[in-house]
Amino acid sequence: MNSYWFSFIFSYSLIIAVIIGTVRYNKVDEQYRPFVWILWVGIINEIVSTVLIVYDRSNAVNANVYVLIEALLFVLLFKRWHQLSLSKAIIISTVIISAWIFDNILWHRLTTINSPFRVLASCIMVFLAIEQLNKLLIDEVHGLRRNGKFIIAVGMIFFFSFKSFVELFYAIPVEMTGGFYRSLFAILVIFNCITNILYAVACLYLPTKPAYILRS
Amino acid sequence: MFIPTDETRIYITVLTGIALLGIFMTFFSITMFRQYQAKRKLQLSLMSAEIATLEKERSRIARDMHDEFSPLLNTILLQLDSLENINEEERFIITHSEQCLQQLLASVKSIILDLEPVSLHKRGLKHALNDLESKINASKQTLCEIKCSDIPIENKQTEIHIYRIISEIVNNALKHAHAPDLKINVTTEKNKLIISASDNGRGFNFQRALHNDGLGLKNIINRVRFMQGAYSIHSEPGKGTSYKIQIPFDAKNN
Numbered sequence: 001m002n003s004y005w006f007s008f009i010f011s012y013s014l015i016i017a018v019i020i021g022t023v024r025y026n027k028v029d030e031q032y033r034p035f036v037w038i039l040w041v042g043i044i045n046e047i048v049s050t051v052l053i054v055y056d057r058s059n060a061v062n063a064n065v066y067v068l069i070e071a072l073l074f075v076l077l078f079k080r081w082h083q084l085s086l087s088k089a090i091i092i093s094t095v096i097i098s099a100w101i102f103d104n105i106l107w108h109r110l111t112t113i114n115s116p117f118r119v120l121a122s123c124i125m126v127f128l129a130i131e132q133l134n135k136l137l138i139d140e141v142h143g144l145r146r147n148g149k150f151i152i153a154v155g156m157i158f159f160f161s162f163k164s165f166v167e168l169f170y171a172i173p174v175e176m177t178g179g180f181y182r183s184l185f186a187i188l189v190i191f192n193c194i195t196n197i198l199y200a201v202a203c204l205y206l207p208t209k210p211a212y213i214l215r216s
Numbered sequence: 217m218f219i220p221t222d223e224t225r226i227y228i229t230v231l232t233g234i235a236l237l238g239i240f241m242t243f244f245s246i247t248m249f250r251q252y253q254a255k256r257k258l259q260l261s262l263m264s265a266e267i268a269t270l271e272k273e274r275s276r277i278a279r280d281m282h283d284e285f286s287p288l289l290n291t292i293l294l295q296l297d298s299l300e301n302i303n304e305e306e307r308f309i310i311t312h313s314e315q316c317l318q319q320l321l322a323s324v325k326s327i328i329l330d331l332e333p334v335s336l337h338k339r340g341l342k343h344a345l346n347d348l349e350s351k352i353n354a355s356k357q358t359l360c361e362i363k364c365s366d367i368p369i370e371n372k373q374t375e376i377h378i379y380r381i382i383s384e385i386v387n388n389a390l391k392h393a394h395a396p397d398l399k400i401n402v403t404t405e406k407n408k409l410i411i412s413a414s415d416n417g418r419g420f421n422f423q424r425a426l427h428n429d430g431l432g433l434k435n436i437i438n439r440v441r442f443m444q445g446a447y448s449i450h451s452e453p454g455k456g457t458s459y460k461i462q463i464p465f466d467a468k469n470n
Contacts, residue, residue: 127243138248
């Protein structure tokens with residue numbers, strides 16, 4: 001099995017989470033729906049990237065757009081979890097959009113894979129996830145293993161902290177060997193796969209809508 | 217102009233990565249601490265609300281008992297006293313009834329004083345504790361000695377909390393420890409109010425009492441924590457019990 005197939009199979013591990021999330025979508029509490037949207041956007045990006053690679057095209061454009069959408073959806077998710085106020089969510093979203101425009105339009109081009117924004121976005125994701133994790137560790141000591149928020153936060157910290165480290169090697173032109181970058185990418189793919197499995201487990205534990213909702 | 221070599225760039229990248237991880241860990245610690253502080257503040261305010269409600273209820277019950285029971289019992293006593301043309305047997309029954317009613321009246325007054333110690337509100341902590349000492353010694357169950365120095369506490373709530381803590385200690389010594397002797401000392405040291413108490417009663421297993429329905433013990437601990445104090449309780453079966461409680465005390469603000 002060559003490295004392409006290895007990367008293909010591990011990346012498509014997201015499909016498990018997507019299927020679970022889609023099946024449970026109507027039952028899931030509205031607070032958690034942005035997470036399912038993130039999974040959908042993720043799998044669409046994977047499919048588009050696969051098609052482009054098969055036709056020998058670059059997947060840079062869709063990858064760059066995907067990281068922006070993913071970051072904004074995560075901010076929306078944390079806003080719905082009441083971790084961020086509306087003003088804070090707007091400020092963070094503005095920072096993300098501005099950084100994306102600067103990195104992909106002004107500094108570099110949209111048709112190249114640009115790492116500086118990815119480093120920033122990953123750091124923001126890690127900070128948001130750490131805050132949520134700490135809130136859960138202090139407030140809800142019991143039953144964390146079956147808490148969707150906890151599993152999502154752990155998955156985010158796990159993946160995005162490593163991603164921010166890896167993207168530094170692309171952002172700062174260290175000009176390592178091709179083998180080094182391939183190994184780095186392979187480790188990232190494994191981290192991605194483990195995170196996708198965690199997301200799938202999280203989808204199983206997403207709380208359902210309350211039975212009765214008072215009309216406001 | 218400084219042009220970094222490949223090796224330098226690698227070092228910079230790795231150091232930046234390590235710095236990033238360090239930032240994440242620092243952020244983790246800071247937010248954990250902040251969340252813990254927020255939770256503690258919430259717990260303290262919940263405790264405060266609970267204690268305030270408890271004291272309000274006690275006041276209300278004491279007032280209702282004073283307003284409803286005492287006049288009624290006194291009226292019954294007067295009416296019994298005013299009966300005339302009664303024979304010996306009836307006189308005996310009436311006297312016995314009067315004695316029971318007197319006992320009931322005394323019990324009601326005692327309960328009212330326990331619920332809301334009037335001398336605490338009117339004359340301060342030292343006098344309230346002296347009254348408590350007299351009451352315990354009058355019952356002849358325990359030889360109680362309470363020494364309280366002149367402590368200028370302006371905050372009535374603080375006085376109530378300290379009085380309640382000492383009442384619980386006395387209650388534990390009487391009802392659970394069956395202690396022949398009980399000594400309580402209330403002093404100040406630097407900026408702390410120190411309550412030290414010891415009895416030579418039966419003693420108890422502290423951890424077990426805390427996990428069981430030891431409401432009196434939990435009441436003491438909750439009040440001490442609410443006042444951001446520290447406590448040390450030592451007890452062993454057959455070896456009596458000693459308490460040492462320190463409460464931060466500022467004569468201006470307390």
